[in-house]
Amino acid sequence: MAVPRNVQPLFMVSRNVIAGAALLLLGVASCSEPAHSPGIESVSYTEDQLATMYTTMCAICHGADGKLGNAGATDLASSTLDLQARIAVITYGKGQMTPFNGRLTEQEIAALAQYIESFRE
Ligand code: HEC
Numbered sequence: 001m002a003v004p005r006n007v008q009p010l011f012m013v014s015r016n017v018i019a020g021a022a023l024l025l026l027g028v029a030s031c032s033e034p035a036h037s038p039g040i041e042s043v044s045y046t047e048d049q050l051a052t053m054y055t056t057m058c059a060i061c062h063g064a065d066g067k068l069g070n071a072g073a074t075d076l077a078s079s080t081l082d083l084q085a086r087i088a089v090i091t092y093g094k095g096q097m098t099p100f101n102g103r104l105t106e107q108e109i110a111a112l113a114q115y116i117e118s119f120r121e
């Protein structure tokens with residue numbers, strides 16, 4: 001008896017499903033925190049990644065150079081807050097500034113808090 005013709009198409013469908021599941025897993029893995037929850041120091045970002053993060057999340061109020069002052073935003077170039085205090089403001093928000101916990105990971109917030117020090121003169 002011959003092998004039914006529909007074996008091959010069925011196999012291809014299931015391969016596509018597996019490929020789809022793999023893609024989904026990749027997507028989930030790339031936007032959630034790593035399972036082993038590394039300390040803040042063990043995650044690093046390139047200058048480019050931080051610049052992009054700052055531009056998309058912060059520049060609308062603080063401006064490309066930290067000095068814009070939109071919505072009453074503090075001039076980051078003359079800010080004197082220490083790292084912990086900056087992390088707190090970014091995490092929990094302050095006044096007109098929206099909180100970023102939930103939108104950025106702890107590691108991203110810490111890295112940005114460090115990054116904006118480069119605006120200081
Ligand atoms: C919706 C506008 C807005 C956005 C977006 C925003 N901020 Fe702010 N930010 C503010 C305002 C307003 C303040 C002043 C809050 C106050 O003191 O009442 C502020 C204050 C701060 C401070 C405290 C500075 C100081 O010396 O007191 C830091 C640090 C800061 N923002 C960093 C960031 C970073 C990093 C981002 C992006 C992740 C960001 N902000 C996004 C509006 C914004």
